Amino acid sequence: xxxxxxxxxxxxxxxxxxxxxxxxxxxxxxxxxxxxxxxxxxxxxxxxxxxxxxxxxxxxxxxxxxxxxxxxxxxxxxxxxxxxxxxxxxxxxxxxxxxxxxxxxxxxx
Amino acid sequence: xxxxxxxxxxxxxxxxxxxxxxxxxxxxxxxxxxxxxxxxxxxxxxxxxxxxxxxxxxxxxxxxxxxxxxxxxxxxxxxxxxxxxxxxxxxxxxxxxxxxxxxxxxxxxxxxxxxxxxxxxxxxxxxxxxxxxxxxxxxxxxxxxxxxxxxxxxxxxxxxxxxxxxxxxxxxxxxxxxxxxxxxxxxxxxxxxxxxxxxxxxxxxxxxxxxxxxxxxxxxxxxxxxxxxxxxxxxxx
Numbered sequence: 616x617x618x619x620x621x622x623x624x625x626x627x628x629x630x631x632x633x634x635x636x637x638x639x640x641x642x643x644x645x646x647x648x649x650x651x652x653x654x655x656x657x658x659x660x661x662x663x664x665x666x667x668x669x670x671x672x673x674x675x676x677x678x679x680x681x682x683x684x685x686x687x688x689x690x691x692x693x694x695x696x697x698x699x700x701x702x703x704x705x706x707x708x709x710x711x712x713x714x715x716x717x718x719x720x721x722x723x724x
Numbered sequence: 725x726x727x728x729x730x731x732x733x734x735x736x737x738x739x740x741x742x743x744x745x746x747x748x749x750x751x752x753x754x755x756x757x758x759x760x761x762x763x764x765x766x767x768x769x770x771x772x773x774x775x776x777x778x779x780x781x782x783x784x785x786x787x788x789x790x791x792x793x794x795x796x797x798x799x800x801x802x803x804x805x806x807x808x809x810x811x812x813x814x815x816x817x818x819x820x821x822x823x824x825x826x827x828x829x830x831x832x833x834x835x836x837x838x839x840x841x842x843x844x845x846x847x848x849x850x851x852x853x854x855x856x857x858x859x860x861x862x863x864x865x866x867x868x869x870x871x872x873x874x875x876x877x878x879x880x881x882x883x884x885x886x887x888x889x890x891x892x893x894x895x896x897x898x899x900x901x902x903x904x905x906x907x908x909x910x911x912x913x914x915x916x917x918x919x920x921x922x923x924x925x926x927x928x929x930x931x932x933x934x935x936x937x938x939x940x941x942x943x944x945x946x947x948x949x950x951x952x953x954x955x956x957x958x959x960x961x
Contacts, residue, residue, distance in 0.1 A: 621764055629772070630799075633835065635803070635808075637834065640831055643818065653818070654949060656814045660815045662941050663812075663944075664843065664921075666924060667839075668906065671899035695907070712896065713897045720892055
């Protein structure tokens with residue numbers, strides 16, 4: 616594909632994403648931050664973000680798909696155990712989870 | 725409560741460097757190498773990370789371009805994959821407590837937002853004095869944006885080659901980080917929404933894979949919202 620078309624795609628995709636951000640800015644001016652509508656939108660964001668994360672772990676489209684589900688779930692359990700064990704330190708949870716996934720893949724697949 | 729320009733900037737940099745900057749660096753390395761495979765230039769890949777600034781949309785762009793889709797189809801898919809920015813911006817702006825700012829400034833704030841800064845700021849804002857939140861956000865968001873741009877470039881040139889098992893561990897770190905951050909979110913409605921969101925995404929992905937996140941947000945969020953309403957009176961009483 617010629618460079619001009621690829622640049623067009625990059626800029627077009629940037630604009631296509633920006634539309635949602637700008638819409639958000641437009642909408643937020645018109646709503647009451649204490650009202651039900653705002654609370655509902657907040658719920659929608661949390662549901663979307665949690666759904667996205669859940670999908671990344673349970674039904675990954677990345678290279679993670681090559682890792683079996685039991686290994687992925689075990690690594691998540693280990694991560695949460697380490698997180699709570701080390702008084703809710705994110706670094707501890709993430710390190711334990713990432714390392715245990717690599718280790719489990721190395722030995723079991 | 726954190727306040728003062730110096731300490732809020734320091735906190736933002738420390739919070740960014742403690743994990744999110746590295747996570748974005750490695751995640752965007754993956755994007756950089758995919759972008760190269762799809763025929764994009766290094767400059768294009770970096771501009772894509774800076775402008776789109778949302779991985780699902782960036783991946784949609786690369787995948788559809790490499791399968792030879794037209795520009796309209798690519799833009800549509802990218803836009804759809806990043807539609808979460810609408811509710812995210814709406815829920816984020818009041819928490820940012822910026823008061824009166826000009827439209828270009830508000831749009832710039834919205835452009836800087838990513839799932840990382842959203843999740844981390846929603847977690848940290850209660851501990852930061854309202855007048856310093858914007859400084860925290862901008863410092864945090866621009867440092868991880870910088871890390872993402874560097875990651876894209878290094879991934880594009882394949883400068884760091886890691887063993888495959890380690891790469892898997894690094895890819896896994898990103899969803900893990902969000903799962904841990906989200907587990908600390910307070911509020912019944914928010915918690916219910918996340919649980920319903922996880923349940924909905926499985927079904928939505930099976931039935932309507934292209935629209936799964938939109939459906940997840942609307943269905944899971946609405947169920948969570950209603951559940952939160954029902955839960956409150958019992959607790960308040």
